Amino acid sequence: MDKNKVLRILVVLPLYGGSLPVGRFCVSALKKMGHLVETFEAPDFYSAYTALDDLKVTSDRHQYLINSYLNMLSQAVLAKVETFEPDMVLAMAQAPLTHQALKRLRKDNIKTAMWFVEDFRLFTYWQSFATFYDVFAVIQKEPFFSELERIGVKNVLYLPLAAQPDFHKPEEINSVDARKYGGDVAFMGAGYPNRRMAFRKLIHHGLKIWGTEWDGDHVLEPHVQLGGRRISSEECVKIFNSTKINLNLHSSVNADELVSGGDFINPRTFELAACGAFQLVDKRSLMADAFDDGELAYFDDLEDLDRKIGYFLAHPEERKIYAERGRARVLKDHTYEVRMQSLIDFTAGRFAGWPVQRNTDELFDVNFPAALKDDIVKLIDRLGLPSNVGFNDLVAAVKAQQGQLSPLDTAILFLDEWKKMYKG
Structure with a gap:
């Protein structure tokens, strides 16, 4: 569709979770593209949501209160829709929108899209919600496409994650931050079982670990930074830019399969590349669609990773070449503006007459x-x-x-x- 066409888009954020920063990057990208964007700030309601857990009531009553609260948030979204009159409501994964609210939006002919930025095998709530969205964007292909088709979801878009170039960018790190965030080898992310097992064999490289869910591991705990607290997006950029080798091992709940060879590409892959940072990443089945040979440095298994850490620490010029190529690819093809334009074009292609022409004076x-x-x-x-x-x-x-x-x-x-x- 015409890229000069101004759309009104309401972005519904989740209460919390990994799709929250993704949603904020979507808002930023859409605004840069010239669209009118409103945000439903669900995180503002998170403290009240968690307070329900402390009421000491029966499980049935607790679930009733949770459902009632989520229904209230959905009504708040509908109220915002009535005021803003959007062309599209874009919901991030786990956004507080009930079936009833989505039915109302469809009845009012307001197009809805969800960007499901999670692993469909682990997070299965898509089975209940996908059919209520006009467009369902996902970060995996088969067999997810077939599973969605089986339950009657027609408009499925493969939409991998991305980076935001005005945020994920090369940054000069001052000496204080360099000492705090920098190092030879580091990993930023949650302590999934496969990572715990793998990183125990890599600590001899002076590994620094950043992120949450690493408690209870006496081998790794001395290497966990800042007490294992959550790391902000701003801090991530500093870590990426001040680390010589950023490890990027995709998550798996299976500790027996340290390098899973799965499908989806995590956001860290794009963000590291956009920062011009060097990364060693496990190869995923969808990598070939996103990057050409020589744009990322891969490892095949734990032994290969151990060997390549030593090699690339000794070859900074090769690290620089990979980093430059990866950054160029992301800036060209893997930004949130590119993703949002893909979503808009897909929606326009599937729904004739969308967006509806508004009665407006020049x-x-x-x-x-x-x-x-x-x-x-x-x-x-x-x-x-x-x-x-x-x-x-x-x-x-x-x-x-x-x-x-x-x-x-x-x-x-x-x-x-x-x-x-x-x-x-």
Whole structure:
């Protein structure tokens, strides 16, 4: 579809979890693309959600309260939809949207999409929810596609994860942060069973471990940084940029299979590459679709990884070549803007007449004085909107701003109210 077309997109974040930062990167990308974006900030409601666990009530009553709370959040999403009038509601994995709310959105002809950025084998709630979305985007192919087709999901899009180039980027690390976050060899991620078993045999490289769920392992605990607390996205960028070799071993709950050879590509692969950081990554079946030979340095098994750590520590020039090639590929093909455009194009291709043409006045049909017209052009540019934006979309963008309104913002909102009162 026309890339200059301004869409209104409501992004529904999850209460918590791995898809939360992905959702925020989607919001940032969509805004950079010039679309009008509103966010349902489900994390704001997380503390109340967890407080239900402390009520000391029966399990049946507890489940009833959880369901009631999630239903309330769904109603809040619908209320936001009524105000914002989006062309699409994009829900991240585990977003608080009930079947009833999704049925209502479909009845109102508002297209819904979920980006299911999880392993379908481990997280099976897709079986209950996938049919209620108009578009279901996933990070795996077969047999997931066939499983979705079996339950009647027609519009399935393979949409791998990505990086956000204005966030995941090369960064000069000061001496204090370099001592704190840097090192020869490091891993950032959760302590899945296969990683625990593998990394016990790699600590002789001076391995640093960052992330959660590493407690209870007396061999690895001395190597876990910052007490095993959650690492922010900003800290991840510092770790990636100040580490010589970033280990990237995909997760598996099976400790007997240290290098699983699975399918989906984790976000760390793209983020490390976008940072211009060197990584040693286990090869996945979908890697060939995303990267050419020589763009990533792979390892086949634990012995191969151990050997290659030693090799690449001694060959910094080769690390640099891999890092440069990987970064170039991600900037070209694997950004969140690329992913969001793929989602928009797929939706437009599957639903004739989407997005629905809005009844809107052309902004410059009004004969504004030249000076005011120049100010409006500057406002449009500041808001990241296309030059042919309609008046109603401009109003929506002004309302979505944070902070104090400028005199011009106030004038536009006043004109909008006047039009509603006197022009119907």
